[in-house]
Amino acid sequence: MVLNTETEQRIVASAEKLFYQKGKAGTSMQDIADDAGINRTLLNYYFRSKDQLFEAVFRRAMGRFVPGLAAMLQSEMRFSEYILHLVETIIDTMIEHPQIPIFVLQELTSNPSRMPQIMREMGVDPEKGFQKFTQDAGLHGRLDMRQFILNVLSLCIFPFAARPVVTEILYNGDQEAYLLAMKQRKKLLPELIMKFLNER
């Protein structure tokens, strides 16, 4: 998507902010226009409908982290090296856009049938990645590759999806402490994940 005019950029910026925070149904066109400081009808002029504006925002959100992951699947890295980069990439992305997980997951929960098409559009073929790693990490005989990947993603993403709960319960509402802990996880998680691969 190309954003030519300044107005167009302001619309998308406000739409992103509000859709991330309050979801599609929870955000009105008026809300977005007010936040962007422009007339409401301009939203329709540029994006035709609310559906299309939401779609633009949703695709941008997906595009913020899917390509990075897909690129790695095609890279020549070795397994352990890959994990290191994967964790760092995901956490950096999450720190920058902490609200994306809930936003995307909420939309996909309401509308799960969208998943297959999205994957095709983004050119993601997980089966190829599995083969590569099952082969590369084949040394670790009893490893269930799917469960392993699921564990890695859980450890990287959940702390951001659950930010308000985590901040309040674990860090007593201290935002700084929360963010510091998230940064520490970039070093902590790879160490932990390597333990997964050890025999008992």
Added chain:
Amino acid sequence: MVLNTETEQRIVASAEKLFYQKGKAGTSMQDIADDAGINRTLLNYYFRSKDQLFEAVFRRAMGRFVPGLAAMLQSEMRFSEYILHLVETIIDTMIEHPQIPIFVLQELTSNPSRMPQIMREMGVDPEKGFQKFTQDAGLHGRLDMRQFILNVLSLCIFPFAARPVVTEILYNGDQEAYLLAMKQRKKLLPELIMKFLNER
């Protein structure tokens, strides 16, 4: 909350289903009434407003897993034993109510300032739990208790929050395979988590 009449129960059942799936703003009072097979104005008769109906559903959702966790914090279990029960309890709850994580997290993301009061109302005092475990698990010197708890929760909850994505990417859309994998995690996760405690 006491649900006296059958009508009241049907309202809450439908409201839960739809709020979980489409969120507060994405669900209309008409939708709920239609699903429950009753007249729309009865919702206002029983719950006064949409806000109050949502609040009832939200509190029920919180109540489905918070008390179980809180009870354990006060129990006499040893650390390792606690972890085993914790994982099993959370996963069982998630299998039964897989949509609760996204529902709760979406609401708390829109409205993070609600957290402190909710914790007070539910009588959860995390600090006490930390002390108990830091003491009990003190053997494992370098363990950051907060990071440890965060890891456990991530591994238990995220696979359900991300259900559509996980099912599609990891299990090729096969719902049965997904559910089986989730059940396997009840055995798999405790083994994994114990590895966290090993020295390098």
Added chain:
DNA sequence: GTCTATATTGTGATAGAC
């Protein structure tokens, strides 16, 4: 307790002047 009728406001979207 349950219904019909109605009040009121909000929302997405378009037409047309400038």
Added chain:
DNA sequence: GTCTATCACAATATAGAC
């Protein structure tokens, strides 16, 4: 490109009959 005016419709909520 940007505005005003307007439309059609959906939403929550209440009053009042039964």
